[in-house]
Amino acid sequence: MAIDTDFQLTKEYDKKYCMQVFAPLEVAFRKGKGIYLYDTAGKKYMDMIGGIAVNTLGHSHKALTAVIAKQSKELIHCSNYYYIPERSELAFRLCTLSFADKVFFSNSGAEANEGAIKLARGYFYHKGKPEKNEIITAKMSFHGRTMGTIAATGQDKFRTPFLPSVPGFKYVEFNNFDAIKEAADDKTCAIMLELVQGESGVHPADVEYIQNVRNFCNAKGILLIIDEVQTGVGRTGRMFCYENYNIKPDIMTLAKGLAGGVPIGATLCTEEVASGFAVGDHGSTFGGNPLACAAANCVINEIGEKNILANVNAVSSYLFDELSNLQSKYNTIVSVRGKGLLIGIEFREGISAAGMRQQLFSKGVLVSAIGRSTIRIAPPLIITLAEAKKFIAILKDILKAQKKNPLPTQSGSVADSTQPTMVMPMKAPN
Numbered sequence: 001m002a003i004d005t006d007f008q009l010t011k012e013y014d015k016k017y018c019m020q021v022f023a024p025l026e027v028a029f030r031k032g033k034g035i036y037l038y039d040t041a042g043k044k045y046m047d048m049i050g051g052i053a054v055n056t057l058g059h060s061h062k063a064l065t066a067v068i069a070k071q072s073k074e075l076i077h078c079s080n081y082y083y084i085p086e087r088s089e090l091a092f093r094l095c096t097l098s099f100a101d102k103v104f105f106s107n108s109g110a111e112a113n114e115g116a117i118k119l120a121r122g123y124f125y126h127k128g129k130p131e132k133n134e135i136i137t138a139k140m141s142f143h144g145r146t147m148g149t150i151a152a153t154g155q156d157k158f159r160t161p162f163l164p165s166v167p168g169f170k171y172v173e174f175n176n177f178d179a180i181k182e183a184a185d186d187k188t189c190a191i192m193l194e195l196v197q198g199e200s201g202v203h204p205a206d207v208e209y210i211q212n213v214r215n216f217c218n219a220k221g222i223l224l225i226i227d228e229v230q231t232g233v234g235r236t237g238r239m240f241c242y243e244n245y246n247i248k249p250d251i252m253t254l255a256k257g258l259a260g261g262v263p264i265g266a267t268l269c270t271e272e273v274a275s276g277f278a279v280g281d282h283g284s285t286f287g288g289n290p291l292a293c294a295a296a297n298c299v300i301n302e303i304g305e306k307n308i309l310a311n312v313n314a315v316s317s318y319l320f321d322e323l324s325n326l327q328s329k330y331n332t333i334v335s336v337r338g339k340g341l342l343i344g345i346e347f348r349e350g351i352s353a354a355g356m357r358q359q360l361f362s363k364g365v366l367v368s369a370i371g372r373s374t375i376r377i378a379p380p381l382i383i384t385l386a387e388a389k390k391f392i393a394i395l396k397d398i399l400k401a402q403k404k405n406p407l408p409t410q411s412g413s414v415a416d417s418t419q420p421t422m423v424m425p426m427k428a429p430n
């Protein structure tokens with residue numbers, strides 16, 4: 001087999017010059033089309049993770065790339081010193097589609113959540129109750145990587161190397177309403193939850209739990225922050241996941257899928273809660289710039305015009321049916337969870353998620369491994385039924401082979417340090 005020089009150089013420079021915080025698969029991509037990606041050697045992969053629930057419209061979508069190209073030729077950035085037509089339009093669209101009356105734009109999920117945390121505290125500060133500043137979040141949650149959002153995240157491992165942590169957070173068991181009632185007191189300003197815990201294994205919240213929390217917040221004057229960074233913008237078959245729960249949050253955050261791959265974050269709230277930010281209280285240099293907002297407007301427009309939510313629901317129910325068939329046929333799958341096109345497949349003890357991810361990868365399918373034994377799929381929302389069928393067939397082949405030949409429990413993607421040294425054919429900027 002020919003050496004993929006392009007990839008070897010990319011890898012070598014990554015190891016040498018990039019901070020080593022990721023553990024990437026042995027591949028680099030050059031282009032994509034629809035739900036497919038093509039690596040540096042031209043090999044085709046089915047992208048069942050969509051850049052972690054980001055590539056809403058798949059890769060190199062015709063309308064989205066046209067909008068980005070056009071906007072980049074007109075105006076990419078001008079700062080928030082001025083009014084921005086694309087931002088006004090996007091804010092209008094998001095407020096029309098959701099419970100919200102006002103939006104603040106940023107550049108990532110963590111930033112959207114920072115905004116939500118600040119807004120909840122600012123709301124009570126401006127009401128003359130600065131002592132009301134504690135936020136209850138769930139164990140095994142994930143809210144981002146900034147100092148504020150690792151403090152909000154209910155998992156020690158994200159905080160421990162970076163202590164001291166931002167104070168004012170309490171963690172309670174997820175899907176346990178009594179735990180929330182016990183933890184809340186006069187200092188509680190907000191309860192912050194995901195409706196499907198994405199990063200810790202795809203665990204959906206129970207409907208009754210969320211409705212109880214909503215009623216409790218109303219009774220106690222506590223704000224409900226729903227982190228829809230992963231579940232928002234059609235991912236779960238509704239425009240926003242909270243619609244599945246028949247509740248309305250006070251604050252909601254969006255990011256991942258909102259602009260189809262262009263970085264963006266959004267913190268949405270009611271008119272009442274928007275009083276938590278006075279002029280000068282919050283800001284962002286890039287947030288809400290014309291390029292990101294034009295991309296997001298296109299994504300939202302496509303979801304509406306192409307009836308993409310109906311597609312999400314159709315493909316989702318097909319996948320859940322087929323995965324539960326596989327579960328009853330092969331005892332290797334112990335649980336299938338999620339909503340819409342955010343699905344976790346948990347394998348029995350002894351079968352590693354990393355190993356499954358590697359097996360799928362070697363058959364040209366991309367998924368993510370979360371925790372020890374769960375793989376997550378979050379494909380582009382434009383995935384067709386035929387493509388979903390292909391995925392199921394490939395997974396089935398692996399499960400079948402596994403029955404005969406049990407999988408090794410460790411990932412095969414061990415970094416190879418014996419690559420020949422080559423010179424990156426890059427020109428220095430002049």
Ligand SMILES: *Cc1c(COP(=O)(O)O)cnc(C)c1O
Nearest residue numbers: 108109110142143144198229230
């Ligand atoms: C991904 C994610 C975040 C963090 O988003 P970034 O864009 O990586 O900062 C926050 N909350 C949830 C629920 C997420 O899935």
